[in-house]
Amino acid sequence: MSGSFRKRVAAIVTEYRHNSHAEVIVGRLLGGLGYRPRVEVVSLYTDQVPANDMSRDEAARRGIPICATIRDAIRADHCSEPIDGVVIIGEHGDYPVNEKEQMMYPRRRFLEETLAALDELDLAVPIFSDKHLACDYDDAVWMYEQMKARGIPFMGGSSIPHCDYVPNFEPQRLHSLREAIVISSGGLEGYGIHAMEVLQSLTERRKGGETGVSAIRLLRGTEAEVWAAMDRGEWPEDLMLQALRAIPGLPEAHPRELEPTPALFAIEYADGTKGWIVQFQRLVEQWSFAFRHDGERVTAALCDSDLDRPFAHFERLTRMIEAFIINGREPFPSERTLLTTGMICAAMDSLFVRKRVETPWLHMVYE
Incomplete structure (x- = not known):
């Protein structure tokens, strides 16, 4: 044109x-x-x-x-x-x-x-x-x-949910998703929303569609609080380790030895699905994820975002924006953006009050 x-x-x-x-x-x-x-x-x-x-x-x-x-x-x-x-x-x-x-x-x-x-x-x-x-x-x-x-x-x-998955996998695996973890980095709100959107872009594709979120907890990593929760079995170490293996160039050591104070977002979906975000400050610069499906099978992948200019993942997002303006068709449900906004707001509320926050207002249903 x-x-x-x-x-x-x-x-x-x-x-x-x-x-x-x-x-x-x-x-x-x-x-x-x-x-x-x-x-x-x-x-x-x-x-x-x-x-x-x-x-x-x-x-x-x-x-x-x-x-x-x-x-x-x-x-x-x-x-x-x-x-x-x-x-x-x-x-x-x-x-x-x-x-x-x-x-x-x-x-x-x-x-x-x-x-x-x-x-x-x-x-x-x-x-x-x-x-x-x-x-x-x-x-x-x-x-x-x-x-x-x-x-x-x-x-x-944002751009991150639209990156290529490395390795790619059959989308049908997401239909039976019941647990998922996303690896993230950076500031709690500004970068946490990227991870929320990656998580939601996966979980919304489970069989039956989205039914909303019932509770959220955000732990700021102080005095090994996040790792202690892992040791108590409150979030899955195996999914975290598989998600980290999808990111190239990371050290072989366990992440608790490399970064003692990550943050943890814990998301409880209304249908019983569980999601977590482990947010590091120094260990990683990209996003990855792992999810459990079809019983105990696990799939893990990297969101292939660029670290340097010209940031090709923003080129993909820009192409999507142009197509959206030209044809007027929403490329994914706008309810995703509303729900992830509610999720990050509830997470910051949880951090402020230092406890789990129930979110009946996020019982949002969409396909």
């Missing part, structure tokens, strides 16, 4: 600088990082402009206006035709952190102002919003319901 035949997109971002999500997604849609876009970014709103901002130079080079408000970016009055889609990147930037250690990105505000402008134009175009919906689950539910009420196709989440 080229010229006037390409779908027109408004981009709404927190900040646009080197290696930000705005650069590796919107930057690709602008033709950067060796990417050939199939849609056309026609307007750009940046909430913050850091010292290393790239947006002004990129916009000037592409002849795209930097808009003073989200409303202006959505209206795109300089275009002869209305926009066909919206890409929201509410990730990175200088924002406050709340008492639960959650970064308070303005994702609800971004969507609220986007919907208000679309309403003015009587438009209902596809919207992509990066990562989870909000740090507050009530906000997330509002966002989800507002888009559903308008008939707006929605795609959210």
Whole structure:
């Protein structure tokens, strides 16, 4: 597609600088990082402009206006035709952190102002919003319901669930999944949501579909608390070790010898399925998983994400975003994004109150 035949997109971002999500997604849609876009970014709103901002130079080079408000970016009055889609990147930037250690990105505000402008134009175009919906689950539910009420196709989440599995396996194995563990790294919320989405992209494919989550516990690794829980049989050591073996280049030693204080997310599904995330700070840089199925069989694989530029897993995500905007079809259930948002919010609640949190509001059913 080229010229006037390409779908027109408004981009709404927190900040646009080197290696930000705005650069590796919107930057690709602008033709950067060796990417050939199939849609056309026609307007750009940046909430913050850091010292290393790239947006002004990129916009000037592409002849795209930097808009003073989200409303202006959505209206795109300089275009002869209305926009066909919206890409929201509410990730990175200088924002406050709340008492639960959650970064308070303005994702609800971004969507609220986007919907208000679309309403003015009587438009209902596809919207992509990066990562989870909000740090507050009530906000997330509002966002989800507002888009559903308008008939707006929605795609959210991150790049990691869409990576290739190494080794690949037959999806039918997931139909009998009853236990799964995901290996993760980094910050509890910001990177934990990637692992939540990997976990949910696996568990939702079990026979009968998704029935929701009944309880969540997040243990921060202090004084070997996570390893003590493993020794008590509260989470499966064998699944963790098989998931770690899927990551190349790791030391041979047991991870408890290499990292004494990981974090552990424990997820109890309403149908009895169990999920865990073991989140390390230094041991790993990628995501992997292992799950038990067909009785005692175990399948393990790496989520093959890149560690260096140009981050090919973001190219795959960008291709998915483009296809979504062009055809208006959600590539996976939007309920996944709502559920994983609720899961990470409940996990941070659990950390704050230092106990297991029951989550009847997450008894969410979808295919």
